[in-house]
Amino acid sequence: xxxxxxxxxxxxxxxxxxxxxxxxxxxxxxxxxxxxxxxxxxxxxxxxxxxxxxxxxxxxxxxxxxxxxxxxxxxxxxxxxxxxxxxxxxxxxxxxxxxxxxxxxxxxxxxxxxxxxxxxxxxxxxxxxxxxxxxxxxxxxxxxxxxxxxxxxxxxxxxxxxxxxxxxxxxxxxxxxxxxxxxxxxxxxxxxxxxxxxxxxxxxxxxxxxxxxxxxxxxxxxxxxxxxxxxxxxxxxxxxxxxxxxxxxxxxxxxxxxxxxxxxxxxxxxx
Amino acid sequence: xxxxxxxxxxxxxxxxxxxxxxxxxxxxxxxxxxxxxxxxxxxxxxxxxxxxxxxxxxxxxxxxxxxxxxxxxxxxxxxxxxxxxxxxxxxxxxxxxxxxxxxxxxxxxxxxxxxxxxxxxxxxxxxxxxxxxxxxxxxxxxxxxxxxxxxxxxxxxxxxxxxxxxxxxxxxxxxxxxxxxxxxxxxxxxxxxxxxxxxxxxxxxxxxxxxxxxxxxxxxxxxxxxxxxxxxxxxxxxxxxxxxxxxxxxxxxxxxxxxxxxxxxxxxxxxxxxxxxxxxxxxxxxxxxxxxxxxxxxxxxxxxxxxxxxxxxxxxxxxxxxxxxxxxxxxxxxxxxxxxxxxxxxxxxxxxxxxxxxxxxxxxxxxxxxxxxxxxxxxxxxxxxxxxxxxxxxxxxxxxxxxxxxxxxxxxxxxxxxxxxxxxxxxxxxxxxxxxxxxxxxxxxxxxxxxxxxxxxxxxxxxxxxxxxxxxxxxxxxxxxxxxxxxxxxxxxxxxxxxxxxxxxxxxxxxxxxxxxxxxxxxxxxxxxxxxxx
Numbered sequence: 001x002x003x004x005x006x007x008x009x010x011x012x013x014x015x016x017x018x019x020x021x022x023x024x025x026x027x028x029x030x031x032x033x034x035x036x037x038x039x040x041x042x043x044x045x046x047x048x049x050x051x052x053x054x055x056x057x058x059x060x061x062x063x064x065x066x067x068x069x070x071x072x073x074x075x076x077x078x079x080x081x082x083x084x085x086x087x088x089x090x091x092x093x094x095x096x097x098x099x100x101x102x103x104x105x106x107x108x109x110x111x112x113x114x115x116x117x118x119x120x121x122x123x124x125x126x127x128x129x130x131x132x133x134x135x136x137x138x139x140x141x142x143x144x145x146x147x148x149x150x151x152x153x154x155x156x157x158x159x160x161x162x163x164x165x166x167x168x169x170x171x172x173x174x175x176x177x178x179x180x181x182x183x184x185x186x187x188x189x190x191x192x193x194x195x196x197x198x199x200x201x202x203x204x205x206x207x208x209x210x211x212x213x214x215x216x217x218x219x220x221x222x223x224x225x226x227x228x229x230x231x232x233x234x235x236x237x238x239x240x241x242x243x244x245x246x247x248x249x250x251x252x253x254x255x256x257x258x259x260x261x262x263x264x265x266x267x268x269x270x271x
Numbered sequence: 272x273x274x275x276x277x278x279x280x281x282x283x284x285x286x287x288x289x290x291x292x293x294x295x296x297x298x299x300x301x302x303x304x305x306x307x308x309x310x311x312x313x314x315x316x317x318x319x320x321x322x323x324x325x326x327x328x329x330x331x332x333x334x335x336x337x338x339x340x341x342x343x344x345x346x347x348x349x350x351x352x353x354x355x356x357x358x359x360x361x362x363x364x365x366x367x368x369x370x371x372x373x374x375x376x377x378x379x380x381x382x383x384x385x386x387x388x389x390x391x392x393x394x395x396x397x398x399x400x401x402x403x404x405x406x407x408x409x410x411x412x413x414x415x416x417x418x419x420x421x422x423x424x425x426x427x428x429x430x431x432x433x434x435x436x437x438x439x440x441x442x443x444x445x446x447x448x449x450x451x452x453x454x455x456x457x458x459x460x461x462x463x464x465x466x467x468x469x470x471x472x473x474x475x476x477x478x479x480x481x482x483x484x485x486x487x488x489x490x491x492x493x494x495x496x497x498x499x500x501x502x503x504x505x506x507x508x509x510x511x512x513x514x515x516x517x518x519x520x521x522x523x524x525x526x527x528x529x530x531x532x533x534x535x536x537x538x539x540x541x542x543x544x545x546x547x548x549x550x551x552x553x554x555x556x557x558x559x560x561x562x563x564x565x566x567x568x569x570x571x572x573x574x575x576x577x578x579x580x581x582x583x584x585x586x587x588x589x590x591x592x593x594x595x596x597x598x599x600x601x602x603x604x605x606x607x608x609x610x611x612x613x614x615x616x617x618x619x620x621x622x623x624x625x626x627x628x629x630x631x632x633x634x635x636x637x638x639x640x641x642x643x644x645x646x647x648x649x650x651x652x653x654x655x656x657x658x659x660x661x662x663x664x665x666x667x668x669x670x671x672x673x674x675x676x677x678x679x680x681x682x683x684x685x686x687x688x689x690x691x692x693x694x695x696x697x698x699x700x701x702x703x704x705x706x707x708x709x710x711x712x713x714x715x716x717x718x719x720x721x722x723x724x725x726x727x728x729x730x731x732x733x734x735x736x737x738x739x740x741x742x743x744x745x746x747x748x749x750x751x752x753x754x755x756x757x758x759x760x761x762x763x764x765x766x767x768x769x770x771x772x773x774x775x776x777x778x779x780x781x782x783x784x785x786x787x788x789x790x791x792x793x794x795x796x797x798x799x800x801x802x803x804x805x
Contacts, residue, residue, distance in 0.1 A: 059764075060764060062764055063763070063764065066766070084430075085433055085436075085766075088440070089437075089440065089766075092437060092440035092441050092444055092446070093440075093444065094444075116386060133369075134366075135373055137372070137373055137376045138369060140390065142380070142386065143373055143380065144647075145647060147647050147648060152760065152764070153551060153552050153764060154763070154764030158552075159552065162554065168554040169554060170550060170553050170554065170555065172736075173548065173550075173734075173736040174734060174736045176648070176650075176733060176734045176750055177733055177734075177760075190627075190630075190649065191647060191648070191649075193647050
């Protein structure tokens with residue numbers, strides 16, 4: 001009667017899973033927020049509220065909005081604002097998408113640590129990512145083809161970058177799309193001719209160097225004062241004001257304790 | 272001798288005697304018959320449903336893309352693109368100067384000059400290059416202005432689409448009164464477009480100005496210009512003159528442009544099959560052209576087969592004809608075991624080790640005479656191709672071995688009887704006799720490779736650009752994107768029902784037809800060239 005036992009145990013585990021959902025906060029969306037900051041916030045939150053369980057999936061802001069609209073997430077992490085099409089999709093399902101700014105981020109241009117290029121102008125950044133300039137020697141480096149790494153199309157950073165740095169122009173067809181900030185750091189660290197962009201929290205890793213743009217350094221103060229040209233807010237999106245555990249987690253994120261973690265991970269505090 | 276015969280009769284009884292067992296009113300035999308028949312039927316139905324679903328979702332793309340192209344034309348984007356193509360040609364021309372600068376740069380670097388010194392020495396050339404680029408500045412401004420105007424018209428057209436969809440969604444959700452409140456804006460394309468069409472005389476005027484600037488640049492002596500080697504300079508001159516003709520030709524193209532030319536359904540399909548770009552989430556115009564993906568898939572598969580065919584076929588010949596029984600009993604399972612590797616494990620190996628190793632080797636000093644070494648990208652067509660080749664070896668090996676096995680043994684015996692040696696028999700008799708089967712094996716290996724997803728997604732580098740085949744063998748080390756890879760990468764991030772979503776289904780249909788074609792061809796070859804066993 002092995003089979004019966006197996007079926008029973010599967011049924012049992014399923015029922016446990018559905019019960020567990022009651023005390024669980026499901027967070028989906030942005031990789032920029034979700035691969036480092038939110039898991040750490042969740043850990044800290046769990047230390048005070050051991051009963052709360054978290055499910056975090058970070059596959060890009062677009063997936064966060066989609067999950068929120070489908071009702072499969074409590075909080076949607078986003079590094080961009082909702083598009084009109086997403087807002088109308090939510091309204092038609094009776095949802096009210098409410099953004100809450102949880103941290104500021106500066107998108108940082110990173111090059112290989114051994115690259116002689118330490119500074120670029122805004123125009124050069126645009127030229128590199130749109131493919132107008134394809135060789136490092138044209139922007140003050142040694143000769144070599146530029147390898148451009150970008151995020152994938154579901155990423156909020158991908159579309160933010162078009163607005164902030166590329167005058168909405170299209171990426172060079174030779175750009176390679178990678179799934180997350182950490183992949184970009186890893187590729188650039190291994191490729192002496194690589195260049196990419198990441199959230200400021202990822203720009204201090206070994207092997208990469210954050211370049212200054214138009215003389216401004218990507219520092220916390222510069223991001224906050226918008227001296228850094230590629231500053232942007234990051235959001236939690238919820239359906240109205242969230243209640244219960246999700247609401248408590250949102251409040252914790254905005255609290256001094258939560259914002260201390262924001263700073264520690266490398267983002268910029270909201271206040 | 273009575274025991275065996277009585278045994279026989281009980282056997283016959285067991286097989287022929289009607290059974291007492293009944294299930295749902297069926298006896299045992301017919302229950303088994305219906306069980307098998309039912310399963311076969313379910314398999315066919317599921318396959319048919321998948322096919323229908325695939326085509327239903329995919330064909331929606333054609334009308335959506337037709338609308339996409341219609342807006343592109345009606346909003347005047349197509350018109351501005353005539354001017355934009357001239358700007359691109361000018362940029363391309365400027366790259367010749369950049370390339371010349373790069374060569375000078377490398378020479379000076381070899382002489383041991385520092386970066387700052389080189390940049391100072393090349394300053395006149397940079398000035399020339401700047402002047403060349405500035406010559407297009409006013410025209411670029413015009414294109415940008417009218418581009419903005421066209422993009423705004425397109426924006427309002429897409430707003431109409433958004434509102435219509437919102438309305439539809441509300442109606443689907445049963446909120447009729449709310450749906451009626453949604454205001455759908457109306458847009459009058461001809462009058463909106465008029466402002467763009469007025470740019471024609473301005474374009475002609477700017478073309479004239481640009482012509483005189485460029486002619487002056489390439490004809491008057493200039494220290495920067497003269498730094499470019501003579502040979503490159505004369506080519507640059509010819510190309511600039513050709514560009515000026517192309518620029519003038521734009522005028523007649525603009526006049527001949529017809530915004531009301533209808534966009535047919537065939538155009539929707541043709542754009543998918545022939546457009547050389549796969550460009551999504553664009554500020555300007557989304558293009559869903561399958562060519563770069565098709566080329567990428569084909570390229571990776573060719574690399575894989577270059578590796579897998581010799582390995583698989585040779586191994587099959589060796590195991591079947593040359594190796595002893597004991598040896599074969601080791602080799603055969605070992606090769607077949609490769610098929611047991613999950614493709615994600617192979618892909619992971621490619622990302623973590625193989626790609627990195629190839630790049631490290633390409634950086635070795637004694638290989639520096641190879642022009643395209645060291646390679647820049649560790650994830651490229653070759654990394655993916657090698658792993659795919661490995662995956663195709665078991666398929667090709669097993670099928671090719673079957674084909675060789677099927678050669679009647681008396682062919683071999685007859686050959687020996689005529690005094691041929693073992694090797695002669697192998698090369699002249701056995702391989703030709705099995706050739707149709709071997710070709711079919713290669714084709715099915717190709718089918719296996721072109722449908723593989725995980726390895727290409729992880730190891731091919733996922734770059735939309737078609738590899739630059741003018742670089743010769745260097746193209747093998749460029750990243751590519753593939754048809755299977757794009758489906759896996761983008762399916763999760765597109766809203767269902769959108770044109771992007773349906774475009775991915777079109778790619779899936781193409782893959783399906785390709786697999787069908789390959790299998791059909793393989794069976795035809797086997798049947799057509801089968802040797803008669805008689």
